Amino acid sequence: MNYTTCLIVIPFKHRLYSIAFPLRCNFSRFLIHFKGTDFVKEMNAMFGCAPGRANIIGEHVDYNDGYIFPFAIERKTTVHIKRSPDSAFCIRSEGFGDFRIDPEDLEQQGDWADYFKGVFWVLRKHDRFPPFPVTLDIVSDVPIGAGLSSSASIEVATLAALNGFFRLGLNEKTLVDYAKEAENAFVGVQCGIMDQFASVMGKEGQAIFMDTRSGDYTYVPIELGEKTFLIVNSKVSHALGSGEYNRRRAECALCLDTVHRNSFRDFSVDELYEKRALLSPEAYYRGLHVLTEIERALLCKDALIGKDWPLVGRLLIQSHESLRDNYNVSCEEIEYLIERMIRFPAVLGARIMGGGFGGSIIALVESNAIPSILSELEESYFQQYHIKLEGYPVNPSEGARYVG
Numbered sequence: 001m002n003y004t005t006c007l008i009v010i011p012f013k014h015r016l017y018s019i020a021f022p023l024r025c026n027f028s029r030f031l032i033h034f035k036g037t038d039f040v041k042e043m044n045a046m047f048g049c050a051p052g053r054a055n056i057i058g059e060h061v062d063y064n065d066g067y068i069f070p071f072a073i074e075r076k077t078t079v080h081i082k083r084s085p086d087s088a089f090c091i092r093s094e095g096f097g098d099f100r101i102d103p104e105d106l107e108q109q110g111d112w113a114d115y116f117k118g119v120f121w122v123l124r125k126h127d128r129f130p131p132f133p134v135t136l137d138i139v140s141d142v143p144i145g146a147g148l149s150s151s152a153s154i155e156v157a158t159l160a161a162l163n164g165f166f167r168l169g170l171n172e173k174t175l176v177d178y179a180k181e182a183e184n185a186f187v188g189v190q191c192g193i194m195d196q197f198a199s200v201m202g203k204e205g206q207a208i209f210m211d212t213r214s215g216d217y218t219y220v221p222i223e224l225g226e227k228t229f230l231i232v233n234s235k236v237s238h239a240l241g242s243g244e245y246n247r248r249r250a251e252c253a254l255c256l257d258t259v260h261r262n263s264f265r266d267f268s269v270d271e272l273y274e275k276r277a278l279l280s281p282e283a284y285y286r287g288l289h290v291l292t293e294i295e296r297a298l299l300c301k302d303a304l305i306g307k308d309w310p311l312v313g314r315l316l317i318q319s320h321e322s323l324r325d326n327y328n329v330s331c332e333e334i335e336y337l338i339e340r341m342i343r344f345p346a347v348l349g350a351r352i353m354g355g356g357f358g359g360s361i362i363a364l365v366e367s368n369a370i371p372s373i374l375s376e377l378e379e380s381y382f383q384q385y386h387i388k389l390e391g392y393p394v395n396p397s398e399g400a401r402y403v404g
Contacts, residue, residue: 046404048160049078052142053149053198054394057319058297062192064252064290065213065263067297070194071396072202077140077153079161084133091116093138115151118182119158128168145237147354152195155179156400164402176200190249202399209301222396228367233390236333236358245355255287264290289326313349313364320351329356344373
């Protein structure tokens, strides 16, 4: 796919540097090409960046030993880092506000500051705390509450910046583990490994198919031809901190306890049905979603590799129906959009993505139909809910980076 390019001319050390790059490329990605050069150092352009993620299929199974199929997207959080003039760590951001982090007072405060504080908390726990304060300037185009892992993007980008700036020596696996621990143990959201893993390990042009039980993963090239994955953001924000996410996880654990299994990989849908009388309705339906979503993920990987687009589309729709009916994480606005999207001949399939309770839809669509699809959806959705939705194609992108 061709993109319009922009020519930048930058004066540096009595010379002019001309750089052409795609207009869709942000400045952070542009600077990555100059990593370690005098140009970057003298611009004081030291930063960590980490992408959000999309997930093709395998929703709410990364904490249930299932298969997941995410990819990093072009939208990123960038954390510019420099030495702080005072004794506190300073966070500055238009999106999250400005605040200070006192190393002696790393307590939860119940808002987005916790995602940053959680990073410092986990570094202190593992004896990797920065030796002196820094100022972090945050820029992000990953929408909050859209199911695109804005929280993981924040955690990973902050860790990448601190790791690179202070040379903490954290490898990719440790970045994933620390970011997940910050969200689980400090923020209190019992997410699985998918979001942080995709943000760190993403590769351009490839999705990650991962077995979350074994930890094994493989990269799968995403070659869609004239099709693309489209994100439609309902602008209805989910609030995982409200407890719904953690409640779903507890209901899955209850299902396993009742059927006397350690993992959803150890029994079948038929066996679950045989135990239905012993289960609460919530535990039964949560288990039913997990077991069928595991099967759908395996089928979807093979269908994508084999370019069986109708099957991919049907699996997305089936995944959505299960997330709506069995996992109960959809909402009125999402259902309104899904119902209208699948009427378009150019939409092969669509489903809610992310934690749920709002957020975004991922759809497999014909690329040339995107303008007409979005135009019609925007008009009808605004008339119905007085909310201006947002839609854009997403492509597999590189994972976390540090430039300095």
